[in-house]
């Protein structure tokens with residue numbers, strides 16, 4: 001009797017809420033195994049575990065935390081179908097925080113974490129044939145235009161976007177590497193009416209589309225045998241405003 005090779009899991013960082021959680025739930029619905037990292041233990045983790053997800057606590061605020069997480073992932077699985085670098089902190093410059101601390105934090109979560117995890121988990125991604133695995137870096141629309149209020153955030157996401165080019169060259173054809181660059185997808189609970197109105201008017205479509213837009217694009221990228229080294233924008237025509 002041939003053993004059915006269990007499908008390799010997709011690793012999603014920051015998978016306990018919002019977009020990361022929606023991605024995890026969608027993949028589990030498709031019977032694709034999932035490993036998520038979480039920093040704080042949100043209630044949604046119980047449901048993910050009931051659906052079979054492996055949930056690993058991790059804080060990427062320092063390199064030891066990133067490397068320890070990579071070790072825990074390798075202990076769980078020898079192969080990965082993909083890594084979706086979703087974990088992020090949207091931090092604006094503020095008079096209360098020294099700018100060097102803001103930049104350090106942004107580089108830590110948006111550059112060091114994806115960079116070190118891609119390198120530490122490379123062998124888990126390889127060995128599954130051509131287009132056998134994916135890396136998806138979730139960046140941001142502001143990579144192409146900057147942001148006067150989120151300078152360090154935008155710069156760190158631009159570095160993440162550039163790593164898509166480098167890792168796509170390094171890992172092809174076994175591993176496809178792509179960026180997803182969203183503009184407004186999902187408001188935060190504390191966004192007030194004035195901010196929401198202002199943000200909606202920044203795009204041509206003038207809607208808060210929700211996590212499904214990212215879920216659908218991730219599904220497309222994972223199913224492709226050819227798309228790699230590209231940035232896929234999900235921005236409601238914002239660049240044309």
Ligand SMILES: NC(=O)C1=CN([C@@H]2O[C@H](COP(=O)(O)OP(=O)(O)OC[C@H]3O[C@@H](n4cnc5c(N)ncnc54)[C@H](OP(=O)(O)O)[C@@H]3O)[C@@H](O)[C@H]2O)C=CC1
Pocket residue numbers: 013014015016017018019020038039040041058059060061085086087088089090109138139140141182183184185186187
């Ligand atoms: N929401 C939107 O409209 C847009 C989102 N994006 C991008 O899409 C992705 C998902 O967005 P969204 O769901 O809103 O993201 P959130 O900011 O809501 O959540 C991101 C996740 O990252 C985790 N995280 C933050 N810091 C750390 C850390 N130091 N170590 C480990 N985990 C950490 C958070 O965990 P915890 O809460 O426990 O700290 C959280 O689960 C992000 O990359 C974001 O930049 C881009 C443009 C627009």
Ligand SMILES: Nc1nc2c(c(=O)[nH]1)N=C([C@H](O)[C@@H](O)CO)CN2
Pocket residue numbers: 087088089090140182183184185186187188199
């Ligand atoms: N980690 C996060 N990054 C971003 C968020 C967020 O909530 N968490 N939100 C945005 C905004 O929606 C922005 O795109 C609206 O102009 C950007 N990045």
